[in-house]
Amino acid sequence: MENKHHNHIDSLYMRESLLDKKVMAIGEGSSTFKMLPYVHIVKIGASSFIDKGREATYPVVDKMREILKKEKLVISTGGGARSKHLFSVALDLGMPTGVLAQLAGEDALGNAHILGTLLSPEGVIAIPPESIGHLLPLFLQAAPGVIYAGMPPYSIWEHPSKKGNIPSHRTDSGAIILAETFGFKTVTLVKDVDGLYDKDPKEFKDAKFIDKINVNELEKMNLKTLPFNRVVIDILRNNKSCTHFQVVNGNNPDLIEDSINGKHVGSIIHNDLYEG
Amino acid sequence: MIELLTKKLLNTNLEDPDLLLGTERYKSNKILPEANVIKIGGQSFMDRGRKAVFPLIEEIKENLPKHQMIIGTGAGTRARHAYSVGIDMGMPTGVLGLLGTFVSIQNAKMIHYLLADHGIPYIEPGGFSQLPLYLKERNAAIFFGMPPYTYWQRNPEIGKIPPYRTDTGCYLISETYGTKNMIYIKDEKGLYTNDPKKDKNAKFIPKITAGELMERDLDDVVVERSVIEMMTSAKNGRQIQIINGMEKGNLTKALNGEHVGTIITSN
Numbered sequence A: 001m002e003n004k005h006h007n008h009i010d011s012l013y014m015r016e017s018l019l020d021k022k023v024m025a026i027g028e029g030s031s032t033f034k035m036l037p038y039v040h041i042v043k044i045g046a047s048s049f050i051d052k053g054r055e056a057t058y059p060v061v062d063k064m065r066e067i068l069k070k071e072k073l074v075i076s077t078g079g080g081a082r083s084k085h086l087f088s089v090a091l092d093l094g095m096p097t098g099v100l101a102q103l104a105g106e107d108a109l110g111n112a113h114i115l116g117t118l119l120s121p122e123g124v125i126a127i128p129p130e131s132i133g134h135l136l137p138l139f140l141q142a143a144p145g146v147i148y149a150g151m152p153p154y155s156i157w158e159h160p161s162k163k164g165n166i167p168s169h170r171t172d173s174g175a176i177i178l179a180e181t182f183g184f185k186t187v188t189l190v191k192d193v194d195g196l197y198d199k200d201p202k203e204f205k206d207a208k209f210i211d212k213i214n215v216n217e218l219e220k221m222n223l224k225t226l227p228f229n230r231v232v233i234d235i236l237r238n239n240k241s242c243t244h245f246q247v248v249n250g251n252n253p254d255l256i257e258d259s260i261n262g263k264h265v266g267s268i269i270h271n272d273l274y275e276g
Numbered sequence B: 001m002i003e004l005l006t007k008k009l010l011n012t013n014l015e016d017p018d019l020l021l022g023t024e025r026y027k028s029n030k031i032l033p034e035a036n037v038i039k040i041g042g043q044s045f046m047d048r049g050r051k052a053v054f055p056l057i058e059e060i061k062e063n064l065p066k067h068q069m070i071i072g073t074g075a076g077t078r079a080r081h082a083y084s085v086g087i088d089m090g091m092p093t094g095v096l097g098l099l100g101t102f103v104s105i106q107n108a109k110m111i112h113y114l115l116a117d118h119g120i121p122y123i124e125p126g127g128f129s130q131l132p133l134y135l136k137e138r139n140a141a142i143f144f145g146m147p148p149y150t151y152w153q154r155n156p157e158i159g160k161i162p163p164y165r166t167d168t169g170c171y172l173i174s175e176t177y178g179t180k181n182m183i184y185i186k187d188e189k190g191l192y193t194n195d196p197k198k199d200k201n202a203k204f205i206p207k208i209t210a211g212e213l214m215e216r217d218l219d220d221v222v223v224e225r226s227v228i229e230m231m232t233s234a235k236n237g238r239q240i241q242i243i244n245g246m247e248k249g250n251l252t253k254a255l256n257g258e259h260v261g262t263i264i265t266s267n
Helices: A054-068 A080-092 A097-118 A129-142 A171-182 A215-221 A232-238 A254-260 B002-011 B017-025 B050-063 B077-088 B093-118 B125-138 B166-177 B210-216 B225-231 B250-255
Strands: A039-044 A072-077 A145-149 A186-191 A212-214 A244-249 A267-270 B035-040 B068-073 B140-144 B181-186 B207-209 B239-244 B262-265
Touching: A039 A171, A039 A254, A054 A072, A054 A097, A054 A254, A072 A097, A072 A129, A072 A171, A080 A097, A080 B002, A097 A145, A097 B166, A129 A145, A171 A186, A171 A232, A171 A244, A171 B093, A186 A254, A212 A215, A215 A232, A215 A267, A232 A244, A232 A267, A244 A254, B002 B017, B035 B050, B035 B166, B050 B068, B050 B093, B050 B250, B068 B093, B068 B125, B068 B166, B077 B093, B093 B140, B125 B140, B140 B166, B166 B181, B166 B225, B181 B250, B207 B210, B210 B225, B210 B262, B225 B262, B239 B250
Parallel strands: A039 A072, A039 A186, A072 A145, A186 A244, A212 A267, B035 B068, B035 B181, B068 B140, B181 B239, B207 B262
Antiparallel strands: A244 A267, B239 B262
16 A cells, blocks of 8 residues: 555554544644743733833833742733834734734844843843743743743734734733643733623623633633733633733732732633643 | 824824824835745645655746745644644643744755855744845745744643744735735645535635635634634735645746635735
C-alpha cells in the first residue's frame, strides 16, 4: 500500500492523519506539567491606567511594588490609545489585520517600558518579546517579576477577524494563553471598571454586574461590549490548566492583591473545569 | 473620514460588533498580489525523500522565471514523534507547538539547500520584511510553515496537538499578503469524503466552500480544520487549492490558475 513508501519513526501517530478526529483526541485527559505554578500574571489595562498618566498609574505601580515583595509576577500591558490611533491610520492606509497586529506590538512594548522604568528599583524590567517565552523561568528565578508587551506574537500570522479588520488576539488573550502554557496560579485583568456587566457601565446606569460566569453562558448572552477581548471566550473554553481569570477594578489597587490571593473581588470568568 | 474613525476607536469598546463591522469598509491592500504561497507537505512529501522531492524541485525551478513563489514547509513524521513523546511527558500545547516548529525548520532548510544554486533564500519570521525584495530579485523565498506562536499556541478543542500548524501558517501568509494563490502540495489529489489511504470507497471532492465543508463535519480532512474555519472570515485568502504534487505538471497548472485538485473557497 501507499504507506510502504513512507519513511516512518514508530510512535503513537505514525500512519495516522493528524486531522483525523480520533487521532486528535489522543492525549485528552492526560496530565500537563505545570512549569510555573507559583507565578501570577497581572495584565494592567493601558487605556484604563497608563493613558491616564501618573494619577491613575502610580497607585497601581505602588501596589505592584508591595506585591512583588511576596509574590512572583508576570506583568503585561497593552497599547491603549496609541494602538487605537494606529488602527485608525493603518486601516485608512489599507493595511490588513496581520499588519495591524504586528504594529500594535510596538505600542504595547512602549507601555511595557514605561512600567519597566517605574519598577526598575525592584529589578523588574520589560523583557523583549522574543525572549519572554524561553527565558521566563530563568528571569523569575533572578527577579521578583518581569514585564512584557502583552500582544501575543501572532504578528502577520494573526487570524482573520470574524467581524471587521481589528486583530482579535490582543493583550488579554495573550495573558490567558501564556497562563495556560506555563500553568500560572492566577490571572488578573486590571481595568477601570469593577468587572463584567451586561451592558457598558460607562454608558448605562442600569447595567447589571456579573460577579461570576461560565464562558459558555457568557457566549450565549452575546454581550455587545466586554471588558476583555472576545476571543478569550474561545480560548478559555479549551483551557485545562488556566480554568478562570478575574477582572478587577485597579482604581482600588488593593483588589489586585486580593485577586492574587484567590479572593473573589471582581468578575470571575471560568470554564467547565473550574472548581470554586 | 480618518478623524471620525480615530474618534470612534478611541471612544468605543473595541469588542463592539457595530464598530468592528464598520471597519470592513476599509478594504486591505493586497501587498503581494502577484505572489503564490506554496506549501510542501511534511509527511506527505518531504518524508518520502528524493523520489518525491527532486521532481518537485525541478518543477519549481522550471516555474521560477514565470511565477513568484513563497514556499512554506510542513513538519511530518518527526513532529508526530515529538508530539507523541511530548504528550507522554506532559508537555503543554504551547511546547508541543515549538517541537513541531523545529521540524518544519529542518524541512525548510533542506528545501533551501536544494534551491540554493538558484539563489533562493530561507527566511525566518523576523525576515519577512525582506520578502518583497527576494521575490523581485529571485522570484522565491522559503520559510518554515509553522506560525511562530511559540508559547502562545492555543489549545485545541480536543486533545493536545497544536491546532495551528503549518497549513495554517502558510494560509495566513497568503491572507495577510493578499497573494494570488495558496497551493497545498500533498500526496493526494485533494479532499475526499474519508482518508483515501484507508477507505477505498472515499469519494473525491473537486470543489467545495469552507462553509459546506464545516457543515459536513468529515472525520478526516486533507487540510487543517483551522484553515477552513479561518477561510469563513477571510478578507484576501478566499481560495485555496490542494494538489497532488506526485504527479508532474500539477504545480505548473495550479500556478497557471488551472483546477487540478480540490479547490476550497470562502463562499
